[in-house]
Amino acid sequence: xxxxxxKISLLVILLGIFAWTIYFLYAKSEQxxxxxxxxxxxxxxxxxxxxxxxxxxxxxxxxxxxQVSGIIEKLFVxxxxxxxxxxxxxxxxxxxxxxxxxxxESRVNQAEINFxxxxxxxxxxxxxxxxxxxxxxDFLPYELKLKSTKxxxxxxxxxLQLIKEGVTKSAGTATNTLIRSTIxxxxxxxxxxxxxxxxxxxxxxxxxxIASVANMGEMIFEGKVDESEVGKIKEGMDLVLTIxxxxxxxxxxxxxxxxxKGVTENGAIQFLxxxxxxxNKGTMLRAGYSANADIILDKKEKxxxxxxxxxxxxxEKTFVEVETGKDKYEKRFIKTGLSDGINIxxxxxLKKTDKIKVPQMESMQEPQG
Numbered sequence: 512x513x514x515x516x517x518k519i520s521l522l523v524i525l526l527g528i529f530a531w532t533i534y535f536l537y538a539k540s541e542q543x544x545x546x547x548x549x550x551x552x553x554x555x556x557x558x559x560x561x562x563x564x565x566x567x568x569x570x571x572x573x574x575x576x577x578q579v580s581g582i583i584e585k586l587f588v589x590x591x592x593x594x595x596x597x598x599x600x601x602x603x604x605x606x607x608x609x610x611x612x613x614x615x616e617s618r619v620n621q622a623e624i625n626f627x628x629x630x631x632x633x634x635x636x637x638x639x640x641x642x643x644x645x646x647x648x649d650f651l652p653y654e655l656k657l658k659s660t661k662x663x664x665x666x667x668x669x670x671l672q673l674i675k676e677g678v679t680k681s682a683g684t685a686t687n688t689l690i691r692s693t694i695x696x697x698x699x700x701x702x703x704x705x706x707x708x709x710x711x712x713x714x715x716x717x718x719x720x721i722a723s724v725a726n727m728g729e730m731i732f733e734g735k736v737d738e739s740e741v742g743k744i745k746e747g748m749d750l751v752l753t754i755x756x757x758x759x760x761x762x763x764x765x766x767x768x769x770x771x772k773g774v775t776e777n778g779a780i781q782f783l784x785x786x787x788x789x790x791n792k793g794t795m796l797r798a799g800y801s802a803n804a805d806i807i808l809d810k811k812e813k814x815x816x817x818x819x820x821x822x823x824x825x826x827e828k829t830f831v832e833v834e835t836g837k838d839k840y841e842k843r844f845i846k847t848g849l850s851d852g853i854n855i856x857x858x859x860x861l862k863k864t865d866k867i868k869v870p871q872m873e874s875m876q877e878p879q880g
Contacts, residue, residue, distance in 0.1 A: 549834055549866035552817050557849045557856055559809040561743060563784055565734020567754065567800040569725035570787075573694050576718035580711045581605040581688070583703055588722060592698045600698075600722050601690045603709060615671040622667040626660040633657040696726040699798055730788045730796050732764050732804055738773055738780040743808050745769070750786045751805045756797075763789040766806065811849050814856040821867050822847070822855065831861070832868040840868050 584604040588594060633653045640650040700723040703709065712718025732752055736744065750764040770783035786804065788796070823830050829847055832840040845860030861867075 547838075547840075547871065548869040550818060550821060550869055551866055552815055552857055552861050552863050554813050555816050555854055557811045557814040557816060557851050557854055558805075558807055559849055559851055560805045560807050561736070561740040563734040563736045563750075563804045563806060565732055565784075565802060565804065567730055567752070567788070567796055567798070567802050568733055569696075569699075569727055569798055570729045570731045571694065571696070572699065572723060572725035572798070574720040575600055575690055575692060575722045575724060576712040576720055577603055577690055577709045578711055579603055579605055579688060581709060583705050583707045583709060583721075586701065586703075586705050588698045588701060590698050590700055593696070594692050594698060594724065595695045596692055598692050599689050600692055603688045603690065605688060612671075615667070619664070619667040619671050622660065622663040626657075626664050629653070629657045629660040690721050692722075692724050694724055694726065696724045696728075699723040699725050725798060727796070727798070728790075730798075731767075732784075732786040732788060732802060734784055734802070734804055735776070735781040736769075736784050736806075738782065741769065741773070741782045744784070744806055749807045751807070752788070752802045753805075754796075754800050754802045756800050757794065760794065762794075762796075762802075764804065765789075809849055811856060814849060814854075815861075815863075816854040816856050817861070817867060818869075819850055819853060819855040821869055823870075833861070834866040834868065 581603040583601055585602040586600070587602075588598075588600050594600075633656070636645060636650050636653045639645045640647070702720055702723075707719075709719035709721070710716055732750065744766065746766055746769065748766045750766055752762040752764055754760075754762065764786040766784060766786045768783075768785040773780040773782045775781075817831070821831055823832070828844055830842050830844045833843045835841050843860055843865075846858040848856035848858045850856065
């Protein structure tokens with residue numbers, strides 16, 4: 512009897528263990544219910560924009576160059592100095608070209624010889640004229656020749672002095688050995704030092720830059736836009752500049768130029784653009800700052816919007832899944848408007864109280880409302 516009870520008890524235990532194992536395996540294999548996050552439409556500012564990279568530069572920057580070749584005898588300015596139009600930047604000591612100098616000296620000698628001969632002929636014929644041996648008409652050519660040769664001597668001497676010193680007696684205080692600024696502004700760079708050689712600017716040579724001067728009160732943004740974006744922009748659009756060297760501050764600008772022809776850079780066609788910066792009081796903008804420009808293509812101050820990542824597409828239509836009950840959703844086709852790549856405007860199809868299913872496989876940003 513006891514053996515029979517033990518056998519029955521053992522059988523019951525084994526059946527219990529088997530049943531528990533079956534239940535455990537079933538419960539483990541069963542998928543937990545999916546709980547979806549939802550988001551509601553919200554009001555926000557939507558700005559559609561494209562980005563251009565470039566730098567901030569002065570609108571007017573001039574490289575001051577020498578009109579004579581020689582050596583920098585004295586510099587009167589340093590970078591960062593404010594100057595006015597006509598201020599002296601540097602003084603040049605002329606080192607004359609030996610061939611030009613020899614030709615100029617030869618010209619002076621020849622002019623003096625011609626003058627001496629003309630003077631002798633004039634004096635000889637002047638005596639004859641006073642004695643009424645020759646007429647006034649016969650004497651006049653000798654008088655004219657004397658004046659002409661005297662002018663030749665003066666011109667030759669001026670030319671020699673110009674080659675040797677860069678200034679003539681007849682020029683008075685005017686000289687091209689003093690380099691003066693042609694504009695008022697700030698000296699951005701002085702790329703030479705005292706004692707440096709300089710080459711004159713002429714048709715065949717750009718010449719040596721003595722200093723770069725710019726009007727820092729009028730700055731512009733100059734950058735490049737890709738060919739895929741250039742068709743979306745036009746003159747007069749607003750820009751917002753962010754400058755890497757200046758934290759937590761942006762600068763307003765207005766687009767004023769789009770190049771009619773693109774250039775190839777790194778395998779892509781780029782178009783040059785320029786924009787005039789609005790003045791920011793108290794902020795020093797330095798020439799050459801790198802900057803990014805957000806070009807505002809369109810803007811809506813109060814847009815009824817949803818995150819763009821909740822959108823789904825069916826052929827050419829756009830829809831979202833709207834909650835109708837607990838874990839129940841319906842497909843709702845909607846009409847969309849302006850997008851900034853994060854949020855998108857909803858023109859028709861949703862109410863502010865609607866709850867939209869958030870796809871689990873996509874990362875969601877907090878709505879910018």
